[in-house]
Amino acid sequence: MNNPYIPYPVEIEKIEVENESRDIRTFRFAFANPADRAAFDFTAGQFAELSVLGAGESPVGIASSPLDRDYVEFTVKRYASGVVTTALHNLQPGDRMGIRGPMGNGYPVERLAGRNAVVISGGFAVTTLRALIRYLLHPDIRPTVGDITVIYGARSPGELCYKNEFLDWSKRSDIEVHLTVDKGDPSWKGRVGFVPAAVAEIAPSARNALCFICGPPVMLKYTVPELTRLDFAPEDTFLSFEMRMKCGIGKCGRCNIGPHYVCVDGPVFSLAETRDMPLEY
Amino acid sequence: MTERADLRTIAAKLLADGTVDVLIGWQPGSSPLSAAPLILHAGSAGSEPGQAGPEALVFDARCAMNLVNLLHKFKGKKVAIVVKGCDARALAGLVQERQFDRNDLVVLGAPCAGVISPRALARALNSDSPDSATLKNDRIHAVCGGVETVVPLSDALDPGCRRCAMRNPQIADWLVADPVAQTDASEPAENVEEAWRMTRAERWRKFRQEMARCILCHACRQVCPACYCGECFADQSRPRLAGRTDDPADAMFFHLLRWTHLAGRCTGCGACERACPMGVDLRLYNDFLREFARTEYGYEAGADAQAPPLIGGFKPDDPNRFTL
Amino acid sequence: METRIVPQTEMAAFVGELMKTARVMAPVRRDGVGYFEWLESADQLDATCVVPRSSPKAALLPRCETLFGWRLEKGEQRIVPPPEPIPQILFGLHPCDVRAIATLDAVFASDPSPDRLYLARRAVTTVIGRGSLADPATAFFRELGVDPMDNGGCDLFLAPLDPDRHVLEIISDKGRALLPACERFPKADDRALALLADLRKSSAAKTEANPGLEQLAAKLAGMFESDLWSRIHEHCAGCGVCAFLCPTCHCFDIQEEQRGDRGARVRVWDTCQFGLFTRHASGHNPRTSQKERLRQRIMHKFSYGIEKFKVPFCVGCGRCVGCCPANNDLRAILRTIRETPSE
Structure with a gap:
């Protein structure tokens, strides 16, 4: 039995700034020992503790696909009071750090065989859903699932994470991507409006579908009733939670x-499961 | 002028006639020789079965916690509060620091001849878990391990109470008992004198030993009426100032910084020491602070609710032998 | 089972023998107050203390424990595993404290990631329980089904016969490994064992046989929105006395320690009573006031713990009752919960 608190050593391969506020970055890690990557077998929706010795650990959802075999990616928002996220944002490609995980349950991808996927997200919370979409679009996986519909929103065009990737996906025929922003800018030609309104308007079909939703509390609050109206079963609707964590x-x-x-x-629970949960998150 | 009143009668009246929204006082506690805070809300006090009302209020040597600490939970409300002399000073300190408007408070002063310190009681009984204990005519009748012991109340009093010079609350609207005899305030605190007689090495050893006992449960901070920072330095994460390991240096840092914040503000109520589960001699260090304030600046914390706080008032001729 | 008679006057000598084989944590008394501490010498033992104020959990979950260390070598960070734990004996544990260890075991051995650090320490720990014929005034373990004469979970057990004698029961393999330290004592005769059987019978009769903890858990699960919580938190000061003295409270924080080119990741005791406990880096806090924090404490102990780990996170030792600065009595809270009509 191993000491569950010792992280795998990793090296930062690449850092991508995701937004105009420059407080969200995607880190691509390579495992120092290839065997660790094999052991780091995960499902989209799982998370890991990112470890910076001397600063601490932070639980972050895995943003890359389980089938991205050579690396793992995490998208991290820096908070003024966040010691670890700040330390992470100060690191450079080539720097060493650690990862502990994978942790948590992940999205129930096995239930998607032959079914449609509806993915709804807002802002920075999109990370593990991006992992899910990448996974579903993998040539080995794509034929096994039905339609994929994505609705993703952010405050402004500059705050859309993985923007180029989403724009590429929106040109494909095997996935339907709807991007929306709360407030546009002169260069933005797309949809303007909040995510719940977009969901109501696009009205994705609940037939034979599983829905995955991740976003800020206010988005969840107004989107869930829309999903209910669209007849998504609570057992088929999945949310991902964030709580302060230490051990993982x-x-x-x-x-x-x-x-x-x-x-x-967790962090993934069905809407049916959350109905029995106390409102303390 | 401060009027004499019966505690339960005045409490019932204040709650009934809408003078206050909340009343904070004492009721008998559940373990031997303990008391518990009793918080009564106007309109609902004693209305539910099993819920205590004003008739449950008591004041005696068991009432050790400083209730002023709980006032912070009721900011913006009209509150009546039962205070001992030392608690009244803590309250005056908070009024000085503009935490409360005196007009929002009805102060029920309880003249106090001293409260029981769990630490002194345990020492007197050589046990901290008597099967039973009662207070009768200034004597404690306790049963420990089936054996009955009688000790004088004075042995179980907080040592600070024995030399207390603020037994009768200064800022009370009502007195809920007859005033008690004061002691002479001019005597320097014995424990401080004794610590000064030690060599530096002895003082350091004592300090280290006390700090090594601390488990950083933060009870001292949480029960202190003067500790009301929105975010305590000990809880800051960026930069993280205070460690939480078992290295005595972490406890030292926590307490030293806390004392820095309490200098000229601690009124010596002793609530922190009575709350400490590990028997840390917090009083000694608090008394150091109070002695400094008294001898260097002629200042008694909480003695005058109108005066500017010691730390907030600069005089060109302030002594500066502490200046680094 | 092998049994011996240990005279009260020989208790310190017994501990002295044990100290030759391992480090020993046992009750000591300082200024009248009992604490569980690592002994430096056998004469520190206080053989009268029933439930010392500090709990023996510190032997299994130290207040500060190194998860691993690290140092910089030629610019590379090297992980240094923590030292392996050394054999230890916990002496004189009240059966409620022994029950508390079972609670810690349930949490730290749980899947999917058993805590190797805890389990390694647990594996080298020998538990010597000591029964009691008189219950401390603040204790309520009988209510929770803990019999103070029960030797369950112990490697050795000292069962009191009278103020002068204990029957030493040698229960497990770990206990038998300590036989050399026990052989100095005479074997228990039939009369002593008959007396012990009687004492056990009457103790069992006073202990709740069916504490109804599952029912309590189920009831509490439906009481999340009860107004009980707004009533009981008002005088809670929000300190960590209850949790830090509790033998079952095991929540911890993980922190970084660094000095120059070396450091360690450590775990330190933490508690749901502290405001920082659940505060996100974003500033959002799901438990903003003492009401939510105290509710979490009660729920974790009597509902979530039972639902998730099948054990209550409370053994009725009464430490929190006796030491709460505001005398917020857990027994009274439990009574109110039991008396609240179910919805």
């Missing part, structure tokens, strides 16, 4: 919502 392995006792430890039992 169900021991330190701080990330629970009711009896559910988000780090182990």
